[in-house]
Amino acid sequence: MKHLLAAAILPSRLSTTLGAISISAMALHISAEVLSRLIWGQSLFGTIEIISYYYMVAASFLPLASAQLQGQMISTDVFAKIVPARLRPATDFLGRLVSLATCGMLIWAAWAQALSKTRVNEAISGLGAPVLVWPSRWMLVIGLGALLLAQLIQLPRGIASDEDAPPGTGERG
Amino acid sequence: MNPELGFYSLGALMVLLVLRVPIGLALTAVAFVGLYLLRGFNPAFGVLKATPFEFVAHWTLSAVPMFVLIGAIAAHSGMVGRIFRALKLWVGWLPGGLAIATSFAGAGFAAMSGSSLATTAAMGRIAVPEMLKEGYQPALATGVATAVGTIGALIPPSIIMVIYATFAEVSASKMLIAGVIPGILTAIAYASLVAIRCLINPDLAPVIARRQAERREHLRGFLDVLPVLILALGITGSIYAGIATSTEAAGFGVLLTLIIVMAQRVLSWRGLRDSIYETTVTTASIFLIAIGAAMMTQFLAFTGMPRVLSGAIMGITEDPVGIMLICCLLYLILGCFLDPMGVMLLTLPIILPIIDNAGINPIWAGVILVKMLEVGLLTPPVGLNCFVMKSTLGGSVSLGTIIKGTSWFLTVEAVVVALMLAFPQIILFLPSLMD
Numbered sequence: 001m002k003h004l005l006a007a008a009i010l011p012s013r014l015s016t017t018l019g020a021i022s023i024s025a026m027a028l029h030i031s032a033e034v035l036s037r038l039i040w041g042q043s044l045f046g047t048i049e050i051i052s053y054y055y056m057v058a059a060s061f062l063p064l065a066s067a068q069l070q071g072q073m074i075s076t077d078v079f080a081k082i083v084p085a086r087l088r089p090a091t092d093f094l095g096r097l098v099s100l101a102t103c104g105m106l107i108w109a110a111w112a113q114a115l116s117k118t119r120v121n122e123a124i125s126g127l128g129a130p131v132l133v134w135p136s137r138w139m140l141v142i143g144l145g146a147l148l149l150a151q152l153i154q155l156p157r158g159i160a161s162d163e164d165a166p167p168g169t170g171e172r173g
Numbered sequence: 174m175n176p177e178l179g180f181y182s183l184g185a186l187m188v189l190l191v192l193r194v195p196i197g198l199a200l201t202a203v204a205f206v207g208l209y210l211l212r213g214f215n216p217a218f219g220v221l222k223a224t225p226f227e228f229v230a231h232w233t234l235s236a237v238p239m240f241v242l243i244g245a246i247a248a249h250s251g252m253v254g255r256i257f258r259a260l261k262l263w264v265g266w267l268p269g270g271l272a273i274a275t276s277f278a279g280a281g282f283a284a285m286s287g288s289s290l291a292t293t294a295a296m297g298r299i300a301v302p303e304m305l306k307e308g309y310q311p312a313l314a315t316g317v318a319t320a321v322g323t324i325g326a327l328i329p330p331s332i333i334m335v336i337y338a339t340f341a342e343v344s345a346s347k348m349l350i351a352g353v354i355p356g357i358l359t360a361i362a363y364a365s366l367v368a369i370r371c372l373i374n375p376d377l378a379p380v381i382a383r384r385q386a387e388r389r390e391h392l393r394g395f396l397d398v399l400p401v402l403i404l405a406l407g408i409t410g411s412i413y414a415g416i417a418t419s420t421e422a423a424g425f426g427v428l429l430t431l432i433i434v435m436a437q438r439v440l441s442w443r444g445l446r447d448s449i450y451e452t453t454v455t456t457a458s459i460f461l462i463a464i465g466a467a468m469m470t471q472f473l474a475f476t477g478m479p480r481v482l483s484g485a486i487m488g489i490t491e492d493p494v495g496i497m498l499i500c501c502l503l504y505l506i507l508g509c510f511l512d513p514m515g516v517m518l519l520t521l522p523i524i525l526p527i528i529d530n531a532g533i534n535p536i537w538a539g540v541i542l543v544k545m546l547e548v549g550l551l552t553p554p555v556g557l558n559c560f561v562m563k564s565t566l567g568g569s570v571s572l573g574t575i576i577k578g579t580s581w582f583l584t585v586e587a588v589v590v591a592l593m594l595a596f597p598q599i600i601l602f603l604p605s606l607m608d
Contacts, residue, residue: 015446031424063456113222
């Protein structure tokens with residue numbers, strides 16, 4: 001079990017670190033763009049394309065596994081309280097199965113999309129030169145894959161413990 | 174077209190929420206199965222293939238992680254304590270002065286941090302003990318500290334405004350600017366309520382003798398407040414003047430925040446690292462819901478259900494204020510159970526077509542809806558902010574006292590919302606100058 005847990009945590013840490021690097025790079029890149037425009041009156045090459053197609057995609061999908069493992073996925077506990085306490089382990093387990101299946105479908109779709117876009121060498125025209133987009137498609141597969149692994153590790157907990165630590169209704173205004 | 178399927182899908186969504194499926198995955202699952210039933214496997218799979226990537230690969234949306242990062246850095250740098258100390262020095266001697274200081278410090282911090290709950294916890298730790306020590310009535314002290322967090326979503330930088338703008342297909346810059354006057358109006362209304370109540374009943378808050386502070390103290394207070402002013406004015410001003418887009422203002426805001434906290438030496442490397450990590454996890458969990466909501470929007474549009482629903486609502490009333498009141502009621506109820514981002518993304522697929530069909534200005538509607546989401550955090554029986562205040566304070570103040578104190582501010586909120594409904598210019602004046 002311990003090894004299994006480590007096997008799920010490692011990819012989630014790695015992918016979250018990549019996500020964190022993307023967020024930092026995004027802040028620097030946007031600032032550099034603003035400064036460049038203010039000082040030289042010129043935009044940097046491909047800022048919008050790189051931020052949209054790389055940093056944003058990395059920041060959105062790579063940290064999903066960490067969000068899952070830290071209980072930061074936004075779900076609702078209030079509605080779950082209408083289920084009698086003795087049934088809750090079962091309903092929670094069912095909920096985990098649904099999450100797992102949905103994540104699996106998302107991976108399948110992301111995989112199919114990444115494969116077809118790689119084959120056609122997908123690119124978009126940035127300022128002057130084309131920017132390759134297909135490598136970024138694989139970040140969905142990696143991020144969602146790590147999420148699936150994290151969900152698999154957490155799957156049995158719904159049966160093992162009566163009251164799992166509820167993820168809480170995290171609020172972001 | 175199959176409106177019934179649309180209504181059934183909402184039932185299915187509720188079931189998945191009861192099973193505690195994360196909101197984002199629940200929306201995705203329902204949208205996929207619904208599209209499959211309506212149009213077959215290939216079109217449904219096509220949406221699943223295209224939407225996640227296309228939704229997030231979006232320049233305007235990149236303001237969201239930047240705003241989250243500004244908030245995380247602000248929270249880690251202990252900014253709120255310093256702002257409160259400075260305001261205490263300046264307005265603490267007024268009737269209910271500490272509560273007034275709490276109103277403005279809380280509004281400022283909530284705007285920066287973008288989180289009502291984080292602001293409530295911070296004010297509960299910093300402002301409430303000071304007020305109680307000075308003999309303030311517990312209901313007043315906890316009430317104001319619980320309510321102020323809700324102002325943040327209106328004042329830039331605001332994540333929820335950017336997300337709304339994306340779905341409503343309106344300018345994010347205009348949406349951000351539209352919240353400024355309502356946000357400031359609410360903060361002033363809170364402070365006025367405190368001052369009037371304390372003037373009528375001085376027992377609520379014993380007046381603190383005005384102390385002759387040294388010039389150095391004033392200067393330090395000013396230097397503590399200055400960064401927040403620079404940031405708020407810098408971000409709002411550059412968007413308003415059209416110098417920067419919301420994304421550019423957000424990215425530059427991060428750099429500005431970093432320079433300020435480094436100059437003040439209030440953020441460790443560890444704090445910075447934690448801020449970035451928190452931001453990544455928050456960003457991913459918000460966008461997962463947004464992606465699900467985007468797919469749900471596509472599915473519901475195919476069913477034609479929003480059109481049927483908006484027809485039904487417009488059968489009741491065609492008056493924009495009446496329609497908004499119905500939406501407000503819905504948000505008030507949902508806001509009691511779900512977090513604001515969840516409510517917004519769950520309901521936008523239904524509400525936006527209604528607003529559109531009725532010809533209501535989407536910016537006006539958006540600011541009112543965001544306001545209602547935040548008010549939902551205060552309303553009993555399950556106003557989340559009240560619980561956060563209770564858990565921050567422990568046994569020293571009862572939940573009943575907190576709810577009683579907060580109810581005064583709910584009354585103020587009702588007045589502010591009524592004003593926004595009656596006078597759309599409160600919301601639309603600043604954006605109209607940007608054309």
